[in-house]
Amino acid sequence: MLSKNKYLYNNEEKLNYVIKKLNLKTKDIAKKLEISDGLISQIQNHYNGKLRKIHLYAICNAYKIPMEIFENKEVNNTKIIDSLLKQTSNINTMFQNNYKLLSKLLGTWYVYSYPSNPNLTDIWTTETKIYENFHVEDMHKNLGKLYIGKNQSIILKESNNSKNITSITFDNDRITYEIFPFSRVSKSNSLNKELFNFGFFSRRKMDKEEAKKVLGNVREVQIQMNYALLERINGCIKIEG
Numbered sequence: 001m002l003s004k005n006k007y008l009y010n011n012e013e014k015l016n017y018v019i020k021k022l023n024l025k026t027k028d029i030a031k032k033l034e035i036s037d038g039l040i041s042q043i044q045n046h047y048n049g050k051l052r053k054i055h056l057y058a059i060c061n062a063y064k065i066p067m068e069i070f071e072n073k074e075v076n077n078t079k080i081i082d083s084l085l086k087q088t089s090n091i092n093t094m095f096q097n098n099y100k101l102l103s104k105l106l107g108t109w110y111v112y113s114y115p116s117n118p119n120l121t122d123i124w125t126t127e128t129k130i131y132e133n134f135h136v137e138d139m140h141k142n143l144g145k146l147y148i149g150k151n152q153s154i155i156l157k158e159s160n161n162s163k164n165i166t167s168i169t170f171d172n173d174r175i176t177y178e179i180f181p182f183s184r185v186s187k188s189n190s191l192n193k194e195l196f197n198f199g200f201f202s203r204r205k206m207d208k209e210e211a212k213k214v215l216g217n218v219r220e221v222q223i224q225m226n227y228a229l230l231e232r233i234n235g236c237i238k239i240e241g
Contacts (some may be wrong), residue, residue, distance in 0.1 A: 005079040011070045012051050016044050017078055018065060021085060032062050064088060095147040097134075102148065104175050105130045111138070112211040113184065113199030114218045123208045123215070128201075148172070162187070170201070178203040194225035 008014045019029070026044075030037045042050040056070050066084050069075050075084065111126040127139040136144040136155050144157030144166075155168040166186040174180035184197045198221035200214060215221055 005077055007077045008081075009076070011056065012044065014069055014075075014081065015051065015056070015059070017081060018069065018085070019044065021082070022063065022065075024063065029059065029062075033058050095149055098148045101153070101172055101175070102130075102132070102134065102146070105146065106132060107203075109201045109203060110205045111182075111199060111201055112206065112215065113197050114215065114222050116186075116195050116197075116224075123211045124199075125205075125208070125211065142166075162192075164192075175201075193227075196223040197221065 006017075008017060018024075026037050026040045030040045033040075039050075042048055043055050044051075056067065059065065060067050060070075066088050069081055069084055075081060107130065109128050109130065111124075111128050113124050113126075115122060115124050129137050130146060131137075134146045134148075136146055136157060138157070140160060142157050142160050144155050147154050147156070149172075151173075152169055152171055157166045157168070158164070159166065164187040166184060168182050168184045170180055170182040179200060179202045181198060181200045184195075184199060186195050186197070187193065198215075202211075206214075
């Protein structure tokens with residue numbers, strides 16, 4: 001039986017604990033990583049110094065184990081490790097490797113929405129590619145990843161310039177028609193204000209006038225963060241002396 005809270009002093013001890021906690025078998029690990037049982041046993045042995053970071057990356061990637069367990073020195077006992085494993089398990093349950101749905105999303109899409117500057121009436125057209133490994137890249141070299149949930153999916157992208165995160169959410173049952181709406185939250189405008197946008201994905205590239213007819217009035221599909229709300233929230237912050 002695993003101890004309720006035990007201090008672990010090196011990555012070999014942490015790895016051994018995680019393997020026992022997840023009930024992983026040496027033969028199964030070796031088969032999945034395509035290496036010998038003996039090497040797995042050597043890696044687990046904290047007396048021989050065989051464990052390398054590449055081994056940890058491989059095992060963590062194969063079994064969706066958070067690397068923070070091995071990279072963060074503050075993660076030094078079984079209670080913290082249990083908490084991290086539980087959080088990861090909950091996330092893995094929420095999102096699925098749904099390859100059937102992914103197959104419908106693979107390839108090139110054209111993403112249409114209004115720009116963040118309300119004085120501009122032109123349409124943004126962003127060519128975006130979705131790959132077999134769930135990775136996403138747009139024409140501006142912004143990189144992201146697709147997470148598929150039971151009813152909805154979300155794309156998280158990091159801006160190549162500002163490093164801000166953009167989230168794009170859509171319903172799974174709408175993608176069958178090769179044109180579907182999304183909601184996007186970003187801070188991509190020049191004033192660095194939060195922006196909520198509706199738009200749509202299309203397999204077919206449209207001219208801007210056609211896309212504008214589909215989107216409708218900008219006031220109906222775009223909301224910018226009201227700074228008065230931020231000021232009211234700031235007014236609620238109490239500074240403790």
